[in-house]
Amino acid sequence: MNTAEALREIKQSFRLYMNGPAAQSMRQKGLNYKLIWGVSLTDLKEIAKEYAPNAELAQALFQEPIRECKILSILLMPIKDLQEHTAEVWMNQIETQELAEIFVLHLLQHEPYANMLVWRWMESNRPLTLLCSFNLVGRLFTQDVLPTEAQCESFIHAAQQALLTNDISLQHTVANAILSLYEADEKFAETMRRHFPQIVEW
Template identity: 40%
Template sequence: MDINTTIKEIKQSFRLMMDGAVAKSMRDKGLDYKLNWGATLPRLREKADEIGKNYDLAIALWKENVRECKILATMIMPADRMLSEVVDIWMEQTPTQEIAEQAAFNLYQYLPYAPAKAYTWMASEKELYQLCGFHILSRLFMNGQEPNERGINEFIDQALAALQGNSIPVKKAALSAVQRFAELGLVYERIAKSAIKRANLDFL
């Protein structure tokens, strides 16, 4: 079956998952997709499991300006086959906070070069890039990946900048990453606490 036919069938399956209340609540929050069926994430995950990992299909789905297609693309893309340049293109084309978070959780945290991307994005001027960077690091810390000394300093600097910034989503992502960092062990907890204290942000 060719990819266009497959995509057509996938899109038809979204109709069955349609949830008007979810779609409306997203529109009310300003999440404006060209097409949004309001399919819930568990339903999309089931669909992804049914399809399995598929590089070409993921690339084709991502090109569709449809919320569900983009999320599904992040779920079926094999992380070990995704080139760094493709990740950069996807990141540039990421339309909303939801898609950025889904990409970080479903895909970017598993990339072989995930830490490098996370550190680059965390230092970006763009809000969605920062958000993605902190979410990836949160996941890596949760999985017990410890940064080296340079990584620690860079992470703490960027996290403090984010926590003192104006973007609520980025603040939340940075705070979550700092908490995960502190959970890596006593030394990390002390580093996090003293940094937070220095910045007069005492909440750890």
């Protein structure tokens, strides 16, 4: 089966799993896709199991303006084949928190360049990129990928600024990242306690 055939088969399979009320709810919450089938993440993972990880198919899926295709593109992209440039391009085109979180969970946290990418993204003015950076850095902290002194200062500054916004999702993600660093290392625990007592002592 070539890429075009696999893409067509995948898109046809969504009809078997479609959930009208879920799709309507997603649209009402502002998910901005041309088409939403309302397929659950659990079902999408089952669909993904039917195909071998394939970078070409993943790229083709990502180009589709369909929620389920975007998610499957991440699930089917081999970790070793996601180049840093492609990660940047995808991040710039991701428009939902759901997809950003799946991107971090299934791909980015496993990439060897993640610790370089995350600090660039933390300087972004784009809300979703910023949210993704804090989600990613929190996961890196739990993997004992700890910041340098300069990176820690950048993290503190970016976190302080993010906590001043009205973005509840961003605030929650930042708080989780702060707690991850607080719990990862005694030296950083004291730094986090000093700068973010309202979070670590909550």
